[in-house]
Amino acid sequence: MQLDQALEAILTQAREAGVPDFADLPPPAARGVYRQILAANDVRPAAVAVSDEIAAGTSGSVPVRIYRPRQGASAGVIVYYHGGGYVLGDLDGYDSVCRQLCADSQATIVSVDYRLAPEHPFPAAVDDAWTALEWAAAHAGMLAGERAPIAVAGDSAGAVLATVVCLLARDRHGPAIVYQGLVYPAAGAGHFGESDSRRRYADGPTLTMRTVDFFNRCYFGSTQPPASELAAPLLADDCSRLPPALLQVATHDPLRDEALAYGARLRQAGNDVMVVEYHGLAHGFISMGGTVPAARLAQLQLAQALHTALRHHQAG
Template sequence: MPPLKVTAQATALRTVFGLPQRVRRLIAGPPVRIDGQELALDAQLLLRMQQLGRIPPMSQGTPQQARAHLDGGTLLVSGPPIEPVSARDVRLDTIDARLYTPSGLAEGSPLLVFYHGGGFVLGSIDSHDNTCRFLAKHAQVRVLSVDYRLAPEHPFPAGVLDAVAAFEYAHAHADELGADPDAIAVGGDSAGGNLATVTAYLTTRAGGPKPVYQLLFYPVTDSTVRTRSQELFAERFLLTQEDMDWFTAHYATREEDKHDVRYSPMLAPDLSGLPPAYIATAGFDPLRDEGEAYAERLRAAGVPVVQSRHADLIHGYANFLAVGTRFQQAMFEAVGALRTGLGISIKESVKE
């Protein structure tokens, strides 16, 4: 149960978001327009409340301090546990995970193996608990959330090794998880989106079992370039350039790590044969351009891709389920894409 202080703060935050629109606009300030986009009022108000609360940037302090700040912030914006969804902790050989099952879901259902975001340094199955509950309930799939090892204690490629191992375990033990081994997707947000698509790439190239679908929220895809969106949104919009540099310094301990396709999948010479993908980006996110460039690379390689830019949103929106309505709207679009993608993959496997 969250501490009373956090519960009171969460209630106060939701009260602010429940105020009339004109009052919320007064608190948030004048509309923000950059690059032909206007920031959603919900996003602008959240950033304003962060500023008023004097929440420190993720890159200030130690990784342990940043993890504590993230955990506290998640409790404020993700809301109470979404029901009816059961959750049980499971062990995937050496990796901790949590399996979510929406009420009434039959055995042999599709499964989403989910990797949380946090720059490869922060985040956990707890920080993304409600995100996974949301996906499980509304997409009517089981969700296996993976607690992969984090940097700097476990730098690159530890996270990749865990991500691939978790997928392989899920496929080999699908019956134990109540899942269909021929209907397993991978997904994740930010760093987790990177691990999801890298897992899809490595398993495809290995010729073994591979995911049938990719659900990628603002994924990290190329750490070797500085994009236009990184220049435009280097400050003020939750994820900053300073944060990204801090994450990279902890995760990629050698310069050559940044050029490894297991970290920068954009550099892979051949992306053909990868599973279909839904790639969502946020307009006011420094990761916007690399996510969209990766979608184009996949499309050029013949991979079916749905690329959706939420031009009015910011990085991290998959976790902001309890504040306003705009963030949930974006997540419902992802739910629709996941259900459709899995449905098509199941029909295709039946034909074969």
């Protein structure tokens, strides 16, 4: 399966510009490069209302950025966890992604600035993800109106955090989550083993296995993460009674097969799951809507699925 032509053109430009593999950079430098990549490839920022808050919880606090639709009532709250291997990404880097998701979904977005590794190793990101979810649930009325439903979404490492808070919310009897939008989650971490996608796309075209190992060393302290569902949702003993999900994956992604395996686990456990594979795209497409038309369609599909789920629960 060939790469999307628009994506291939971007990757050619990146190679000619000498964009390095994140694994070859110290984390602070890698974060700067990642921010530049996000800014260059995303959609033009949408006109939405934006404010910064501190989500305070019983076990700490985490910065969040709130995006509200400028026109019409909010469909509900979407807690969004950014990607970046638990090492890269922040509120500013994902500002355009979240602005566009807000405009497309007509929902209030809570973008979570969870702590990054290696300064804050596992399970710091999980703790912050949970704190932000609890805060959003406690403030849902302020964020999106009385009885506002809550969904979660994220990409890559952020998609893992979205899956983990769904597992925790089920086991801890709340907060109620009505939907999960999972974009190419690293669902197996280092426990999935060899797969066709890991072999075929070990060297990219976007994410490389060298970078995956780099992220794992930073966050988990080893290329072999702990055998915990908080690190690898595929290891969960029980995947039943979880929110309906949209799972978006890219063909040209070393993490494709473990993401598909998690989708199969969800379906086998009786959950409502829609799996969409984008055959011409690669890992990272959710932030490429401004330059890759197929990625823009993926953004719209994610937003529509979340909007429909939130409106359904509002009506109910």
